[in-house]
Amino acid sequence: MRRIDVDLAPKVTQVLKNADRYHQQYYAVKTFGGPSLHFHRRALGLEGSVSSTARIELIYGVLASWGMHRMGKGGSKMLPFDEFWTSLQAATAKVTRARSIDPAVMSKDDWSVLESIFKTIRVMASKTSVVGNSKVMAHLVPNAVVPVDREYTLKFLFRNGNITNDLDKEWLLFRKIHEEFFYPIANDRTFRSMAARWMTDQDGWPWDTSILKVVDNLVIGAMK
Secondary structure, eight states: OOGGGOOOHHHHHHHHHTHHHHHHHHHHSTTSOHHHHHHHHHHTTSSSOOOHHHHHHHHHHHHHHTTOOOSSSSSOOBOOHHHHHHHHHHTHHHHHHHTTOOGGGOOHHHHHHHHHHHHHOOOBSSSOOHHHHHHHHHHHOTTTOOOOOIIIIIHHHHSOOOOOOOHHHHHHHHHHHIIIIIHHHHTOHHHHHHHHHHHTOTTTOTTOOSHHHHHHHHHHHHHO
16 A cells, blocks of 8 residues: 555554653653754754754754764765755745644645745755655744654654655655644644643653654654
């Protein structure tokens, strides 16, 4: 079965039913921290204010600290910073518009804006876009985008982390993941109340930086 045909509703139900347990599991496994957390929070402006120029540099640093750039011959590779910077400059107006998006009331125009940003960003040297671009967008517009990951997001939802390198197909995958899984959970009234409580305790739950990032943490907790 193609991913586009997979029904994600059972996964939504699973996460909502087990949200508290998955949240505990995420924080019980001390896998993430150090520069990964520091640059993530700095890029979001949660650890001191940053200028727009500094934020772009911090986002670039986040991806490196999250394992998106490996030294040597093997592994994933990011493009030089100048190429990344140039692509973001072309998306500036759309990013500003996207910051007002509310996943509870998505319009055709909202999806068009996200698609434009997704297809404009260039950060990875490979032809695969959905992982790197979503991680960039999750820091530019955390209200509307989650950092998609092969190991957690894709394996949890589709049982494998394989990606077809095609920008149009990757956009459809990006949209399906958000529209059919992350947004329904984030829009659930009971869940929103629970997530809001967690986000008020940034010392205890420092990775709970937005409603959508909380959902992402639960996916990781489920996989752990």
